[in-house]
Amino acid sequence: MLEEKVFEELISIVGAERCKRSKEDLLTYCYDACIHEYLPDAVVFPKSAQEVAHIMKTASAHNIFVTPRGAGSGLGGEALAKYGGIVICFSMMNRILEINTANRYAVVEPGVVIADLQKAVERAGLFYPPDPGSSAVATMGGSVAMNAGGMRGVKYGVTKDYLLGLEIVLPSGEMMMTGTVTSKDVTGYDLTRLICGSEGTLALVTRINVRLLPKPKTKRTLLAIYNSIDAAGDTVSKIIEAGIVPATLELMDKRLIKALDDFTHLGFPLDAEAVLLMDVDGDPETVENQVALVADFCRRQGAREVRVSSSEKENEQLWFARRSAFGAVARMRPTCLIEDATVPVSFLTATIKKVIEICERNRVQVAVLAHAGDGNMHPLMLCDQRDEEEMARVNKSMDEIVDYALSVGGTLSGEHGIGVNKARYLPKQLSETSLKMMKAIKRTFDPQCILNPGGFLDYGAL
């Protein structure tokens, strides 16, 4: 519980309207997109970096835990106040401050929704590529803290590839800048990329400078349909090996195809074992050539049919369906857990088979989705978190998937992060020395260990 005098200090910083502590208000901030729930003691909604700095000065003076929060769409419990304290929600710091066409960058506050930035820069003929499936709600601050990836990672990379600089507030309340707005900058340690992916454990991001690209002139979407999931998986590794670079390369298995079709009624092939959904973008002439190349390649790898979209509307419908994947399967069982282990792309087919084998053996219902071009698996495990026996089987499956991914040179998480969910696996991938270094970095930024204490470096273990 926060002492009354602390609450009064918070009110003196942001006003009573932007400082919540009633049970019904707090309940809204006790969960994200994973299955854990922790109630904070207060939620505050700053409107400026100065307010954030004041809040942190108060928190550090009273040794109170603080957890930053964007839209709460994280899948691993990263924005949850596991040990109570204050949640700083950035939803009211949501201004796009600058779109600079001459130097191709934008400056935004952390609460800007990713899709809003994408639309705004596209109106100026520019392009912000990072595109997580949650871009309609997820914030720029959350995506920086998570180093979010998404559908276009295969060609365009992830959030960290577009960061030029950050304004941050340290847990002590001090403010500082990392980086600049220039596309090159090697002055000192790269603190921008250290903050990126730190899951809100090192500093609070209050302003973000991002690099922009020219908007691709055109885009076509292809749907390659397979009677064998192996052939679909092999196509992906061979596309990458051949040096063909689609903008997106997603794989969906038959269970997901059915769920999506039930949800969208878009005429997905219900008798197929798997489909690949791909975008090719660029200049019209290049795109036409690439479409023919990719379609031909898929057919030669065993696709029974390749559908090519003929209009922007069709592109959008197919991607709307893909973005609906979690919602579509969430209708099937009360709980949906999404795994995120990632493997070198040449192990994609073997990993898909292994995931299906593990889930079948443990009697866990699974639908396979993957940002396949990155080797980033997203098996969707359908279950009921109220059933302890079933959850034990789900957890066993996750353990086995993680072990397999690591055994082939993969990683615990490609993009969804570690959070509360995967912290227990860290020693499987990171050496003692690595963990020691990470803890030392955490202590340098946050000697009192007050920032996101339930994050992947749980303060109990620091």
Ligand SMILES: Cc1cc2nc3c(=O)[nH]c(=O)nc-3n(C[C@H](O)[C@H](O)[C@H](O)COP(=O)(O)OP(=O)(O)OC[C@H]3O[C@@H](n4cnc5c(N)ncnc54)[C@H](O)[C@@H]3O)c2cc1C
């Ligand atoms: C349907 C769905 C699809 C998704 N698809 C993808 C995908 O394709 N790719 C992908 O990478 N992820 C995906 N995600 C996961 C999630 O949406 C991303 O991680 C996203 O970037 C989180 O943004 P958020 O604003 O919701 O952050 P939150 O969930 O609120 O917070 C995430 C982390 O960021 C920290 N944080 C938030 N704001 C700040 C700030 N200003 N300063 C410091 N730390 C901060 C929080 O403390 C927390 O650790 C998906 C999630 C869902 C529900």
